[in-house]
Amino acid sequence: MSKAKITKETYLEWYELMLRMRKFEERAGMLYGQQKIRGFCHLYIGQEAVAAGIVSAIRQEDPIITAYRDHALALAKGMSSRECMAELLGKATGCSKGKGGSMHFFSKEKYFYGGHGIVGAQIGLGAGIAFAEKYKGTDNVALAMFGDGAVWQGILHETMNMSKLWELPVIFICENNGYAMGTSVKRSAASKEIYKLGEAFDIPSMAVDGMDPEAVHHAIADAAEMCRGGNGPVFLEIRTYRYKGHSMSDPQKYRTKEEVEEYKDKDPINVVLNKILTNNWASEDQIKEINKKVKEEIDDCVTFAENSPYPNDSEVYEDIYVQEDYPFLTD
Numbered sequence: 001m002s003k004a005k006i007t008k009e010t011y012l013e014w015y016e017l018m019l020r021m022r023k024f025e026e027r028a029g030m031l032y033g034q035q036k037i038r039g040f041c042h043l044y045i046g047q048e049a050v051a052a053g054i055v056s057a058i059r060q061e062d063p064i065i066t067a068y069r070d071h072a073l074a075l076a077k078g079m080s081s082r083e084c085m086a087e088l089l090g091k092a093t094g095c096s097k098g099k100g101g102s103m104h105f106f107s108k109e110k111y112f113y114g115g116h117g118i119v120g121a122q123i124g125l126g127a128g129i130a131f132a133e134k135y136k137g138t139d140n141v142a143l144a145m146f147g148d149g150a151v152w153q154g155i156l157h158e159t160m161n162m163s164k165l166w167e168l169p170v171i172f173i174c175e176n177n178g179y180a181m182g183t184s185v186k187r188s189a190a191s192k193e194i195y196k197l198g199e200a201f202d203i204p205s206m207a208v209d210g211m212d213p214e215a216v217h218h219a220i221a222d223a224a225e226m227c228r229g230g231n232g233p234v235f236l237e238i239r240t241y242r243y244k245g246h247s248m249s250d251p252q253k254y255r256t257k258e259e260v261e262e263y264k265d266k267d268p269i270n271v272v273l274n275k276i277l278t279n280n281w282a283s284e285d286q287i288k289e290i291n292k293k294v295k296e297e298i299d300d301c302v303t304f305a306e307n308s309p310y311p312n313d314s315e316v317y318e319d320i321y322v323q324e325d326y327p328f329l330t331d
Contacts, residue, residue, distance in 0.1 A: 006214055008281035010056060011272055014213050016290050017055075018048040018269045021072035023298045024081055028071065028088055031302070032248045037088045040117075041102045044072035046243040049268035050175055051076040053216025058141065058224055063111040063133070065126045066145035068103035069175075070115040073145070077112040079105065081301035091308035097319070098311045120146060120153030123172070127159045130170035130232070141227040143220075145173045149180025151194055160201045160235065169227035171220065172198065172235045175210065177242045182254050198235025210240030211268050 025043045032041045044051070047069075054064075055076045066073050074084055079095055087094025088102055096106050096115075105115040113129065116122040126144025133140040150156065151174055163170055174194055178185055185192060198205030204226065209215040216238060223234035241263045245252045276282050282290075 006217065008276070008279065010217075011276050012282060012290075014049075014052045014056065015269070015272050015276060015287075016294065017076060018052050018213070018272065019290065019294045020081065020297065021048045021051065021075055022269060023294055024075060024084070024301070025071060027298055027302055028085070029244070029248065031088070036306070037102065038090070039101055040068065041088070041248045042069040042246065043244045043248070044069055044242070046263065046267070047175060047177060047210065047240045048072060049213040049272075050210045050216055050238050050240050052268075053213035054143065054173075054220050056213070057217045057220035058143070061111055061138075062141045062143065062224070063113055063129050064143045064145065065113040065122045065129060066115065067119070067122055067147060067150065068115065068117050069147070070103065070105045074105040074107070074110075074112055074115070077107070078110045079107050079112060081297055082304045083107075085301040085305040086308050089305045089308070090310060091305055092311040092315070093304070093308040097315060099315060099319070120150035120155045122146065123150065123153070124155050124159050126172075127163045127168055127170050127233075130163070130168040131166065134166075134169055139228045140169065141224045141232070142168075142170045143173055144170055145175060147180060148174060148176040148178065148185055148189075148194060149183075150174075151189070151197065157197075157201075160198060160203060160233065163233040164201045164203055167230060167232055169230075169232040170234075171223045171227060172203075172233060174235075174237045176237050176239050178239075179242075179246065179254060181246045182250060182252075184254065193237075195235060195237035203233055203235045204231075205235040206237070208236055208238045210238040211263075211266055211271070213268065213272065 021044060025045050029043055031037045051073050064077055071084060083095040087096055087100060087105060090098045090101060092098050096104050103115055103117040123144050123146055126142050130142035133142060176194055195205045195207045208219040219236055223236060226232060226234055243260055
């Protein structure tokens with residue numbers, strides 16, 4: 001277990017960050033219902049403790065790559081709510097210039113490399129990023145994140161094997177929210193203890209309580225320390241829960257309302273807030289001030305996004321690789 005002391009400042013930072021993620025996602029859901037956000041939209045509501053615990057345990061320059069449930073992780077990595085909301089609305093001021101949308105957030109400056117729509121595809125890319133860090137001689141650690149549904153894609157197993165052979169500084173993180181796209185792990189997985197899959201490749205592996213940012217923080221800190229010491233990779237199964245469906249179009253008929261309410265009783269934001277208040281780390285007035293600050297930020301980012309322009313048609317030819325003598329493209 002990591003020996004790093006968790007202070008009241010850390011808890012206050014977690015509360016503000018997790019609240020920012022929650023309020024951002026709630027507004028995204030509303031805007032989707034108003035058809036201002038189109039296409040796919042996968043919300044992170046309920047899983048905020050995972051992102052909060054991760055970013056407090058790593059360095060800013062440690063790269064993260066994830067799947068399509070990426071909005072909250074982008075915010076956690078330091079991307080602005082303005083550029084994130086604008087991207088959801090397909091605006092030119094978005095983090096991917098309005099051309100990526102919900103599933104393709106990206107920021108080279110914040111070391112956030114997506115946002116990927118193909119199930120499991122980011123896992124191999126994450127190992128590639130780790131290889132690049134090792135090749136350049138840094139001691140940065142890459143975090144390759146994916147859901148429980150992606151665990152059964154062959155790329156995970158191929159990549160874990162290669163990463164272990166090359167001792168790459170990568171933390172494989174399975175955010176196990178229990179249902180993949182809509183099928184329970186209990187029905188779809190022969191091995192219910194997903195973290196044990198890493199043991200087949202002689203990779204240090206463990207399960208983590210994903211509803212507790214402190215548990216996530218310590219697990220990530222330990223894993224990062226191992227990787228920086230040349231003992232990577234590491235596999236973590238972070239067990240969490242999403243209150244919303246797989247995506248906005250999910251009717252959620254595969255689980256009961258009672259089950260969802262049971263998890264809401266241990267909502268990670270409320271757990272953090274209760275600990276802050278119980279330990280007198282902040283007054284109720286201070287909490288109200290944080291709440292007000294976050295609300296104003298989210299209101300602002302929505303206004304900014306709605307008032308931003310759409311990309312020009314010429315943008316379709318930008319930010320792509322071009323073969324100069326390609327014979328089949330004319331003006």
